Amino acid sequence: MTALRPFPLPTAAALAALALGAAAAPAAAAPGCSPLPLAVSLPSSDPTVLRDDPMAVVRARRGATVSDVRVRLSRGGRTVATGSIAGRLAAGRIAVALRPVDGRPIGRGRYRLTATGRRAGCARRTAVARTWEMHRPSLPVRAAPLSTLTGDNDGGVRLLLRTVDREAVANVRVRLLDGSGATVAQATVPGAFRGQRMVDLPLAGPLRPGAYTLRVDGRSHGAAAVARQPLAFAPGASEAAASAPAAPSAPSAPATGLIAQHATVDWSGGAWEGRDVAGFVAPGIGYGEIVCRPDAQWIRFYPDDLGREVSMMNWTYKDWSENTEKAIREAVRTATSGRDFREGLNKFWPPEKHSTGEFDGIISDRGPFGSPAPADLAAPTTLRLTWQWDFSRQSDESCHVEATFVTQSLASALTPLARSGSIAWRGSDAAAGHDATAFAVPGLGTVSLTCQAAVNGARSLTVDTEQGATVTLREASTDSARGQALGPVSADLPNNGMLAVAFPSGARLLVSSRWKVNDPDPAQNSCFVAAQAIVP
Numbered sequence: 001m002t003a004l005r006p007f008p009l010p011t012a013a014a015l016a017a018l019a020l021g022a023a024a025a026p027a028a029a030a031p032g033c034s035p036l037p038l039a040v041s042l043p044s045s046d047p048t049v050l051r052d053d054p055m056a057v058v059r060a061r062r063g064a065t066v067s068d069v070r071v072r073l074s075r076g077g078r079t080v081a082t083g084s085i086a087g088r089l090a091a092g093r094i095a096v097a098l099r100p101v102d103g104r105p106i107g108r109g110r111y112r113l114t115a116t117g118r119r120a121g122c123a124r125r126t127a128v129a130r131t132w133e134m135h136r137p138s139l140p141v142r143a144a145p146l147s148t149l150t151g152d153n154d155g156g157v158r159l160l161l162r163t164v165d166r167e168a169v170a171n172v173r174v175r176l177l178d179g180s181g182a183t184v185a186q187a188t189v190p191g192a193f194r195g196q197r198m199v200d201l202p203l204a205g206p207l208r209p210g211a212y213t214l215r216v217d218g219r220s221h222g223a224a225a226v227a228r229q230p231l232a233f234a235p236g237a238s239e240a241a242a243s244a245p246a247a248p249s250a251p252s253a254p255a256t257g258l259i260a261q262h263a264t265v266d267w268s269g270g271a272w273e274g275r276d277v278a279g280f281v282a283p284g285i286g287y288g289e290i291v292c293r294p295d296a297q298w299i300r301f302y303p304d305d306l307g308r309e310v311s312m313m314n315w316t317y318k319d320w321s322e323n324t325e326k327a328i329r330e331a332v333r334t335a336t337s338g339r340d341f342r343e344g345l346n347k348f349w350p351p352e353k354h355s356t357g358e359f360d361g362i363i364s365d366r367g368p369f370g371s372p373a374p375a376d377l378a379a380p381t382t383l384r385l386t387w388q389w390d391f392s393r394q395s396d397e398s399c400h401v402e403a404t405f406v407t408q409s410l411a412s413a414l415t416p417l418a419r420s421g422s423i424a425w426r427g428s429d430a431a432a433g434h435d436a437t438a439f440a441v442p443g444l445g446t447v448s449l450t451c452q453a454a455v456n457g458a459r460s461l462t463v464d465t466e467q468g469a470t471v472t473l474r475e476a477s478t479d480s481a482r483g484q485a486l487g488p489v490s491a492d493l494p495n496n497g498m499l500a501v502a503f504p505s506g507a508r509l510l511v512s513s514r515w516k517v518n519d520p521d522p523a524q525n526s527c528f529v530a531a532q533a534i535v536p
Contacts, residue, residue, distance in 0.1 A: 033122035037064035038089075040071065040115040040128060047106045047137040048227070052164045054081060054098040057295070058115055060089050065120035071096050072114045073106075073132075080106060089117070090350040092394050095295035108136050139225035140164035141172065141216045144279030144289045147264040150207045151237025157185055157201040160279030160287060161216070162302065165339065168194040172218040176201050176231070179211060195304060196287040209235045211274060232274035238264040238402050257417025257442075258534065259283060259407040265292045268398035280405050282363045284378030285310060292399040294391050297345040297355075301363065303333055308368050311528065312343060313512040314361030314383075315474045315498050320352035327477045328497050330514070335369040345387055345401075353392040359385040359403075360500065362512040364422060364530035372430030377422045380530040381407045382510055406534060413442055420532040421449060428453040428522035441533045444507045451493060451527040455517050461531070463489040467504050474498040493529060509533040 039059045042050060056071045070084040081098040100106075114129040146158045157176060163169055170192035176185040185201035216227040267275035276293040288301040303310045313330040331343040343359075346352060363381045367374025385403035408418040421439040425431045431453035438448040445465035450458045463469070465487040472481045475497035484490075491499055493513040501509040515527035 033119055033124075034126040036066065036115060036117055036126045036128040037061040037119060038066055038069065038115050038117060038128050040113055040130065042073075042113065042132055045133060045135045047108065047134050048140050048164055049138070050098075050106055050134075051137075051140075052142060054100065056083060056096045056098055056113065056115075058085075058089065058094050058096055059092065065089075066117045067120075068125075069096065069115055069117040071098065072116075073098060073111055074114070075109060075111045080104070080111065085349075092350070092391075093295050094350055106134060108134055110134075137225070139169060139216055139218050139227040140167045140220055141169055141218065141227050143174075143214050143216065143229055143231070144277045145231060145233075146261065146279055147238055148231075148233055148266050148275040148278060149236045149238055149264055150209050150233045151235070152262065152264060153203070153207045153233065156203050157207065159199045159201065159214075160196060160281065160289075161189070161199050162196045162279075162287060163194050166194045166302075166306075167220060168192055169218045169220050172197075172216060174199055174201065175215045175217075177213045177215055178208075181213075184212070196281070196302070198281065207233055209233055230274035232267070232271065234266050234268075234275065236266070238262055238266075255412065256414045257409055257412045257419075259409050259418075260416075261405045263290055263401075263403045263405070265290055265399060265401040270395040270397050272397065272399065276399075278401070278403075280403065282378075282381035282405065283407050285363055285365050285381065288363075290385070290401055290403055292345070292387065292389060292401050294351075294397050297351055297387075297389070297399075298342045299345075299359075299385070300340055300342045301331070301333075302340045306339060309334060309366035310341075310363070311366060311512070311514075311530075312341070312361060312363045313498065313514075313530075314343060314359040315479070315500070316357065316359055318345075318347050318355065318357040320347055320355045325477065326479060328474055330496075351389075351391060354390055356388045357386070359383060360498075360510070361385075362498075362510060362530050362532065364512060364528070366424050366528050370426065371424075372427055373425045373434035375434075377424060379408050379420045380422060380512075380532055381405050382418075382532045382534075406532070408532065415443065416534065416536050417442065418532055418534045419447075420530070421447065422531070423449055423451050423527055423529040425451075425453070426526045428517070428525045431525075431527065435527065439533075441507070441535060443505070443535045444503065444533060445487070447509065447531060447533055449493075449511070449529050449531060451513075451515055451529050453517055453522075453525060453527070457517070459493045459495075459513075459515060459517075459527070461489075461491050461493060461499060461501075461511055463487065463501065463509065465489060465503070469501050469503045472500040472502075474500065506536045507533060 060066045067088045073081045083096040083098040111132045113132045116127040144160045172189040175183050212231045214229045263278040263280045265278045272293040278290045281287045286303040310333045318325045331341045333341045365378040387401040389399040391397045419441045421437045425434045436450045448462045468485045469489040470483050471491045475494045499511040511531040
């Protein structure tokens with residue numbers, strides 16, 4: 001919401017002029033101040049695209065210095081959405097998030113897009129405006145390949161389809177078209193669905209690098225509609241996929257004791273369109289996308305069940321050449337937040353010109369909102385993600401992101417395998433009987449977790465194993481490692497942080513922990529712990 005500016009008190013001279021009936025003439029804009037030297041646009045003329053990611057794009061014209069930009073989308077005098085970006089506008093393409101004003105959807109028709117701001121050397125705000133014609137809404141379906149590299153799509157292109165705002169669609173047919181419009185792969189999704197579906201598009205031969213169009217036909221609200229989306233694939237294969245050739249072909253049918261997914265975004269030479277997103281699934285919890293382009297760098301996650309709390313806690317490391325940062329970051333979907341949540345890869349906005357970094361984290365289910373002691377928690381999914389981008393030269397930007405997501409599979413005891421456990425309680429009275437869990441990890445031992453409600457109670461991790469380990473505590477912006485020569489391995493749980501445990505055998509254990517036990521109102525106390533062990 002834009003803050004109201006205080007109304008200036010009139011001077012004595014102004015009051016005298018008013019008393020004499022003098023009309024004050026408006027101050028004229030200095031030459032070159034109007035119109036505002038700014039280009040403003042929407043990312044698409046498709047209302048579905050704007051509904052999925054409401055934003056405007058602004059760009060200062062060459063040599064102009066513009067600050068305090070505000071954007072307004074209106075129709076027939078009615079404000080539909082607004083957005084702003086404080087401070088001096090950086091060079092290049094800048095995204096401005098738009099906030100709907102009255103909740104009514106943006107539909108077909110003619111709109112007015114207005115941007116106001118201050119140009120250096122000008123005494124007052126000026127504006128620039130344009131009309132924008134919105135077309136018929138497309139089918140509310142968006143797609144994200146698991147990888148934008150041809151070598152990761154051997155034999156077929158794997159796509160994560162999701163419906164916008166979880167709107168139901170039916171009779172979906174997906175086709176991948178080459179530059180000439182010929183169909184190179186296709187598949188159908190039987191029945192109706194909302195949320196997400198994983199779709200495989202079988203290929204008759206190798207996937208050639210280049211630009212493609214994904215065409216999705218289907219029905220929404222009983223009416224036929226079509227969605228078209230650019231996709232592009234670069235040559236090569238991701239390091240993660242190349243190092244794990246035996247990875248399962250589908251999350252639902254693992255050949256080992258874990259479900260591993262590899263997601264890759266890769267583009268260069270400023271050619272990000274169609275290559276800026278990769279999809280993934282956290283089985284039983286939800287699905288998400290990794291996005292990297294000059295105006296957006298994040299993980300966006302969509303919970304399957306909008307009635308449940310979901311957390312994504314990451315230990316983050318960021319290096320933007322001028323400095324570095326380590327930090328615990330947690331994104332949570334609560335009862336009062338939207339349908340999805342995001343965690344940014346960037347440190348600043350606009351983003352750093354150069355950046356490398358990594359996330360080491362856990363996506364976990366915390367049960368239904370307000371549930372005192374949920375017993376049906378889905379197994380957590382861990383993630384390891386690295387990135388590198390160069391946005392220093394317009395039209396020559398590049399970005400490479402690789403991520404691996406791991407979830408346990410109890411269908412097999414073959415290695416590599418993952419096993420996991422969780423604790424969740426809300427309110428001290430609910431803790432008893434729900435404040436501990438243990439799970440066996442073949443080849444490692446038994447992992448025990450305790451999170452008691454008493455102020456002086458135990459909140460700890462123990463691994464019943466003969467081998468020692470290195471336990472790294474991650475809290476706030478610091479991490480500290482402590483070696484234990486012999487087992488069992490033990491450590492206290494941080495009240496807002498993570499434990500990373502590395503064993504000589506190569507096994508790895510990651511634990512996220514958030515608890516509060518000292519609230520004056522015991523009903524406000526809580527504990528949420530998620531852990532996953534991986535044996536290679």
